[in-house]
Amino acid sequence: MTAVAQTHPRHELDDLLLHPVRFSVVAALARAGTLGFREVRDAVEVSDSVLSKQMSSLEDAGYVTVGKGFVGKTPRTSLTLTARGRAVWAAHLDALRRIADASPPD
Template identity: 60%
Template sequence: MTATAGRHARHQLDAVIHSPVRFSIVAALAGVDEAEFGHVRDIIEISDSALSKQATQLEAAGYVRMRKGYVGKRPRTWLSLTADGRQAYARHMQALRAIAGDAT
């Protein structure tokens, strides 16, 4: 029996999203329109610098938008998924479900 390249669902996994931290960021943002940087940091249990680095990679891929502003005089950053990010997350989740389904 020979394997056919591209037929297994793993070929549909998104390499950008597949990293555990980036996956956690995208998953956290999938259910909201926008989230404050500190909130995302806290719910995925990561440092500011690590979140900044990973969010920047997601932004470079076109999956996340970072918006900077102020609350009073305090600077804040908000993160949101772009339309491309939402589509990539949905495809990635579909591939994960297909892989899990194939294993059972």
């Protein structure tokens, strides 16, 4: 059996970013750098629990860092896209563009 070369750009898509909520979170952070938990939640239109779960997946992969702090006595959580997250995001978008721009086979 011979191995088939994987040249289609879909093989370069990041599996973690195929999930629409994670994709949307990283997109928001790529534009803004750092956002508060509530800002991200509202921007991607999900519940606190959904964002928390997806945020944990992104943090475990090293794509985002999660900061905890206080504003007065109110706890605040912030999300920041890491350098690794930015690189993965750029590669993922590049693969999507190449898929979208590909000429149909003859």
